[in-house]
Amino acid sequence: MALLKGKIALVTGAGTGIGRESAILLAREGATVVLTGRRAGPLDEVAKVIVEQGGQAVSRTLDIADRSAIVATVAAIEAELGPIDILVNNAGSASKVLNARFLSEAEWNATLNVNLTAVFSLTQAVLPAMIARGEGTIITVSSLAALNPNLLGGAAYGAAKAGVKNFMGFLHNTYRNQGIRATTILPGETDTPIMNNRARPPLAEERAIMLDAHDVARAVLLCASLQPGAMIPELHICPTRMRDTSADIETARWVGAPDDTPDKPMR
Template sequence: MAALTGKVAWVTGAGSGIGQAAAIALAKEGATVVLTGRRKGPLDQTAAMIKKAGGKSEVKAGDLMKAAVVTRIAKGIEKAYGRCDILVNNAGLNILERKWSQLTPASAETVIDGNLASAFYCVTAVLPMMRKRKDGVLIHTSSMAGRYPSILSGAAYSAAKHGVVAMSHTINMEECVNGIRSCAVCPGEVATPILDKRPVPITKAERARMAQSEDVGDLIRYIACLPAHVVINEVMINPTWNRGYVAALQRAKS
């Protein structure tokens, strides 16, 4: 029997990249996966991939930056399944104009709501279901920018992803007595569509050297399959050819 048979997982940002890879990996482990994102088309594609692999999923599209939408989707999950065992808080975004000299209140709101507020809404929506069962795993895609402020990622993105890490740790501080575990996953550069929002374009060769969505998806699967008496509070995953390290080595030689 697969490790997650009978479990229900809610994966946000499931239409592409890390979210899609995680959803497929969890479904292969036997979980029924609820797929959420703003665009239904990509979610349907993920659902088709899960079906082809022999897994089960359901598409529930919606804008997670709206608290009422999150509440509606969570209530639908509880009504349909009576439980939510795993939350993969993966929805996120960034913008091209990310310097302080370019940011506006509206653009900052977009990045902070897309990466932090939406994650908070999902956590508060699923915790009551998890408390009832005295069990549950929450896995949040933060970033290396959530540990080390990054001009490359931008002020708003760095701040929001730092907030995701803090959110995850406080969940463990309060909910450990309820058997609930929370993990902040902090990837470095991953070859996902969000790279298209970089101010400096990333080449195909550079993307090939990065961590891939499937690498992070498999890490999320591993975390979700851990026994209930242990938690990975936080974990980093990076490409071996770390462009930041390589640039530092080149500067040291010059």
């Protein structure tokens, strides 16, 4: 249908998971997709898939923890391809230590930088051109951890995802009359490579009932491809079935705890 023909879309964390699937779907609808991430290999693989399907994609390595790199990358994209019409803030990470009791300030700051501050920096980089044109779409993948924070994602991750939800609400309330569509997507547990980094990586049968990255990508495409006069401020998407996460939470509770913590269970 080519709903996004002529549009330029920037997707962060595009090498795997939700970012990968979102980039492929956006390209199928005619967008030229700029794939960004820290590793060139996965980005190039996604670009190859898109081109083989008849789409257009370019790869740009980008560390979103580096504000100067964000500014330079957006400027280079605008000079080479034109102004960015769609920004998909997908990249994110969780701290290794999940319990606020043991979490270091450095790990707290690093988690907020990737999940919250980077979204601010990317938005600030693309916003002037969007306002000048009177249209633009900014989609941020937050998490249901923003609404139900716990030890699965950890203290820093939940706080960052709640913060980014608030920031997107600010964008919606402030710039909607200037044609800017700001959408927050809040997925539940999704079977992506980040699950391998959990304190207790989920078993295959547990992953089987999680969301598939393609499900979340379809939500991204929906929000990006609506007619200009319509937008979705916030979208929740979760697995149909709830799983028992008590073992995951108990394992996560003690990551990073010193060996001499008085109440730490014997292992």
